[in-house]
Amino acid sequence: MTDVEVTISSLGHLGDGVAETPTGQLFVPFTLAGERALVRPSGEGRAELLKVLEASSERVAAPCKHFGICGGCTLQHMEMASYAGWKRLQVTAALNARGLDCDVDPLVPATPRSRRRASFAATRTKKGVTIGYYGRASHTIIAIQECPLVVPEIESAFADLAHLVEPGLSRKGRASLAVTATDAGLDVAVSGGKEAPDGVLRAELAKRAAAVNLARLTWDGDILAERRIPLVTFSGLSVAPPPDSFLQATVEGEATLVRLVLEAVGDAKRVADLFAGCGTFTAALAKRSAVLAVEGEAKQIAALDRALRMQGPALGLKPVDLVTRDLFRRPIHASELLKTDAVVFDPPRAGAAAQAEMLAKSSVPLIIGVSCNPATFARDARTLVDGGYKLTRVTPVDQFLWSPHIELVGIFRKE
Template sequence: MQPAGQNELDVVIASLGHLGDGVAETDSGQYFVPFTLAGESVRIHPLTDGRAELLEILKPAASRVAAPCRHFGVCGGCNLQHIEATAYAEWKCRQVVAALTARGIECDVEPLVPAAPRSRRRAGLAATRTKKGVTIGYYMRASHTIMAAQECPLVVPEIENALEKLAFLVEPGLSRKGRASLAVTATQEGLDVAVSGGKEAPDGPLRAELAKRAASIDLARLTWESDILAERRAPTVMFSGLRVAPPPGAFLQATAEGEAVLVRLVLDGVGDAKRVVDLFAGCGTFTAALAKRSSVLAVEGEAKPLAALDRALRQQGPGLGLKPVECVTRDLFRRPVHASELLKTDAVIFDPPRAGAAAQCEMLAKSGVPTVVGVSCNPATFARDARTLIDGGYALTRVTPVDQFLWSPHIELVGIFRKE
């Protein structure tokens, strides 16, 4: 560390932290510096709580590249557009290894399955209304200010090209004091848009105007504060040949390509299992693929997504030649499936939210199910749950990271467990 100007330091970045910020080790302690890379010499302005502002890159790393988006550094959506692809993939894999190591788990982690730009089919946008019109985009980094997005190389073109249309859509439903959130999903039938934070309970004229605008930009569906205002076409997604119409706001994997990889890895892990339990089944990400060769018990805590899956199975399952699927609504956090309920089960899949599946894995650890496949978007909670399974007699035989959250610290993974 060397002194520079007043309130400035020249430092060397030792590593990348788990959130993607560079870490500088100094006599005064650690500083986390955004938009820097390991090995770089940089000039920083120390802030509070170990954070620092990057002032200048004195010596760039060989892995530094030009960011592909004009908004990078201002937009709060991406952390890591400035790192070369190979170094980026290695860093993401190290995050998985570090999470496992912290729980005393040794397992070979396979190379990262990469994500492509313009592949995300879901986007969370923010919108506000001013005297000049509607600003729609993302929140600026470390700010509550909404930045107008002119492009977004993360999302599919159907979403990127609709930004101006979406601003037009929500304009009459916004107050100048509030901010709205838009959950936008690209589906087989067009965009599915769910808005929250706008004017509540739109009256007759406003309701009619919003529906009219939804029709003019050819939305598949517009939902406003959980109320479906317009549905020109029921938006659907394909799960291994099964066409499902998810309810507004239902969870979907971020990219279709990443989902296909997850399905393949799950099927590889399950193998020739005849009876499979699909826990946290959602709308059926894995259910239809599993049902092509196994009978499936699909369990999900949210009633509406499971009802959408059940409806699709009843209508299309016989024509697709699927094996029997039973759908059960059950809160797996409060009432996990007990080991005694799994006596005739050959394999279990669990794909929980970021909080993981602590209670359910305690039950699985007590079971004799030969194969358990875990899908997770949080390496830390996956490692915690993996530790529970290992302590219960399972071996973690394979871990594959799958990138669906390009240029961010988030990572999906699939782990295969075998009962020893």
């Protein structure tokens, strides 16, 4: 296609620049509003950036040498104050799209090198193992030597991780490595490598895990080595999550979410923690309230149960009732919340449509929603508002630096 000059009018919700052209909108990555650029249309409304002809005053030098090739970041070229404003605007836009009118707090920022969990791709070639992120809109794995997103413990382990998985990779397949920095060291869960490693391969992988001082190595759900129990601390409660469990992306972001939830809950005596996971909010809530913690993943509830039994009395925690229940198929009914003073719900990206419908029918005076997807949060918020709740406050919290993703906390009160 013919190269064209365009002017970027705005940023789309995924962080790409939007140019209005006679043939429709073009989405151009790595551009900013107000910039003039030379681009090459690539079809389906997208274009490749060839050159920035007139740069925005918001443009800054990207801090990572892999930016623009690696698909991990979208907005490293944007000045931080403008970036924060854009992220806040994404939350406002999602709420407005559902007819919701609520002031949105300023973004609580993330800091570089704070991500404690990340997923990497790995493949084996004649030259060795390539480990990194997939390129933007590509199946090509970009080898990385640095990553300003992750904590130093993960960044410094790239070479060790490549050596670790080498014997477990075939030259035809690709593996995924979920790496989590825990209190006891790195916890690595591999999927997509050689299936069902035999005794010799298991021994070699375990040996390499020991050599690079991993806390735990899991291969397709099978624990091959556990030199130390990988512990994560939630408000003073040390929990050993099962392999590849959900955790908030950063310690700082998690602390902010917990603070916002506790501030809203106040002196509520009975609180329901829905989609509780391994206890991100449960431990903090139980310091002042009796808690009903509900989670669909049995292994995560079991991990939280073990921690509470061993440490709860010494920490002076209030009673915690643990329930394993699929809240997508069997949401907690309004009749089960008659004596509940507050509900906290923190669903996956898909949101909690069924649970929101049940909550909307309840008489619980306070509901706090935590979400990593403004669109599904706004959908569920609309349900609650239609059921008689008022959305009184929304606070966006950045845990996904330089990406379009964002966490938020919303507070609903029964009118």
